[in-house]
Amino acid sequence: MTPTQKQSLRARLAVGASAVAVAATIWGVTTLVAADEDPAPRHENAARQSEGGTSGDPKGDPKGESKGDTKGDSKGDDGKPGAGAPAGLPDTIAHASELGGNAVNITIDDGPDPRWTPQILDVLARHDVKATFCMIGPQAAAHPDLVKKVVAGGHRLCDHTTSHDTAMDKKPVAYQEAQILDAKKQIEEAAGGGAKVEYYRAPGGAFTPDSRRIAAAHGMRPLGWNVDTKDFGKPGTAAIVDAVKREMGNGPTVLFHDGGGDRRQTVAALDQVLTWLKDQGRPTGFPVRTAP
Numbered sequence: 001m002t003p004t005q006k007q008s009l010r011a012r013l014a015v016g017a018s019a020v021a022v023a024a025t026i027w028g029v030t031t032l033v034a035a036d037e038d039p040a041p042r043h044e045n046a047a048r049q050s051e052g053g054t055s056g057d058p059k060g061d062p063k064g065e066s067k068g069d070t071k072g073d074s075k076g077d078d079g080k081p082g083a084g085a086p087a088g089l090p091d092t093i094a095h096a097s098e099l100g101g102n103a104v105n106i107t108i109d110d111g112p113d114p115r116w117t118p119q120i121l122d123v124l125a126r127h128d129v130k131a132t133f134c135m136i137g138p139q140a141a142a143h144p145d146l147v148k149k150v151v152a153g154g155h156r157l158c159d160h161t162t163s164h165d166t167a168m169d170k171k172p173v174a175y176q177e178a179q180i181l182d183a184k185k186q187i188e189e190a191a192g193g194g195a196k197v198e199y200y201r202a203p204g205g206a207f208t209p210d211s212r213r214i215a216a217a218h219g220m221r222p223l224g225w226n227v228d229t230k231d232f233g234k235p236g237t238a239a240i241v242d243a244v245k246r247e248m249g250n251g252p253t254v255l256f257h258d259g260g261g262d263r264r265q266t267v268a269a270l271d272q273v274l275t276w277l278k279d280q281g282r283p284t285g286f287p288v289r290t291a292p
Contacts, residue, residue, distance in 0.1 A: 089290060091216035093207060093224040094199070097252045099285035104252050104277055106131040106270075106284055107225060109160060109201065110232075110259030112139055112146035119267045120258045121153055127274040129284045132223070134158035134201045137183030139259060144190035151195045156286055158199035159184045159220055166204030173210045180214055198289060199223040221289045226251025231266040240269035245276065253287060 097103035106124070108131050111117045117133075124131055133150050135157065140147045151157065161168070161179040168176055184197045200215035201223045202208075212222045227247040231240045244254060254273070256266050277284065 089216050089219065089221060091209075091212040091222060093212070093222045094287045094289070095224050095226050095251050095253045096288045097285045098288050099283055102280075102282045103285040104248075104254060104282050105287045106254055106256065106274075107134060107158070107201075107223070107287075108132070108256050108258045109134040110139075110164065110257050111135055112143045112150065113259045113263070114143055114146065116258045116263040116267065117143075117146050117150070120256075120263075120270065121149060121155075123267060123271045123274065124155070125153065126271075127278070129274055130154050130156070130286065131284075132156045132158050132199060132286060133258070134160040134199070134223070135183075135187050136160050136164055136259065137162040137186035140183075140187040140190040144192070147187060147190040147195075148192060151191050151193070156199070157187055157191060157195060157197045158201050158223055159187060159197045159215070160201050161203055162186070164203040166206055168203060168211065169206035169208045173214075176208065176211045177214050180211060180220075181218065184218060184220065199287065201225075221287070223253070223287055225253045225255040227254040229254065229256055229266075229269065231255075231263070231269060232257050232260060234262065234265050237265045237268040237272070240265060241272045241276070244269075244273050 095105075097105050106129060108117075108120055111120075111133060112135060120131075130153075133155055135147065137159075147157075159180060160183065162183045163179060165171070165179065168179060180200060184200075187197050188195060197220055199222070200211070200220040202211055205224065207222060215222050227244055227250055229240045229243045235243075248254075256270055257263060258266070274284075
């Protein structure tokens with residue numbers, strides 16, 4: 001082989017080696033990207049974001065219940081039953097009314113309270129309106145006479161856990177289950193007469209797929225809210241009424257409180273709201289429990 005041929009061969013070998021190196025680099029980068037890629041991004045707390053939306057509890061929580069409810073945390077899906085739910089009882093978060101149409105659901109959270117619950121009941125009776133009372137387990141156990149009075153008035157019961165822990169969605173499933181089922185037992189024992197708790201509302205709207213499944217499996221439809229009155233923060237009677245009028249377009253389920261402190265503004269605002277709803281030709285009913 002002549003010197004010229006040897007030089008040509010070395011050049012060809014060098015080009016071939018470079019091509020192999022480039023190909024290997026491209027393959028390696030592609031492999032790393034594919035390995036790091038997550039085709040289905042996970043969303044921590046997705047239930048709080050999309051199921052507990054704004055239906056809830058708090059003192060300004062993302063949802064608006066006494067300490068953070070959220071209209072259901074959710075935005076309220078009235079769809080199909082989840083795994084473990086009794087036939088016909090979905091584990092999605094309810095917001096709609098059984099009466100449909102223009103009907104409004106009045107919900108009352110954080111009681112019963114010996115001072116304020118009787119006043120709330122008097123207002124409801126005066127307007128011939130039925131409401132759903134989301135009770136704290138130990139409160140119900142401490143005031144069984146009030147729980148019985150709620151039931152006797154034709155209102156429905158809702159489980160609002162034993163501790164009103166707005167960080168429940170960060171806790172183990174066993175903790176969530178105890179909070180829900182212990183409260184259900186306390187409320188039903190206080191009510192007596194075979195009364196049943198028909199709904200579950202997560203504190204602060206902190207629903208999780210597990211908590212919804214547990215509730216539905218024990219006969220309770222997860223319950224959100226659409227209208228946060230902000231009454232827990234005592235903004236004034238007029239502000240509470242204005243919040244209802246302003247947010248009523250969000251959906252039919254309205255959040256008030258009979259527990260957690262001085263509720264005189266709530267009592268006065270509820271009276272005015274019920275008068276306004278009647279003037280608007282809007283009936284009141286209960287939240288849905290089954291799929292539409």
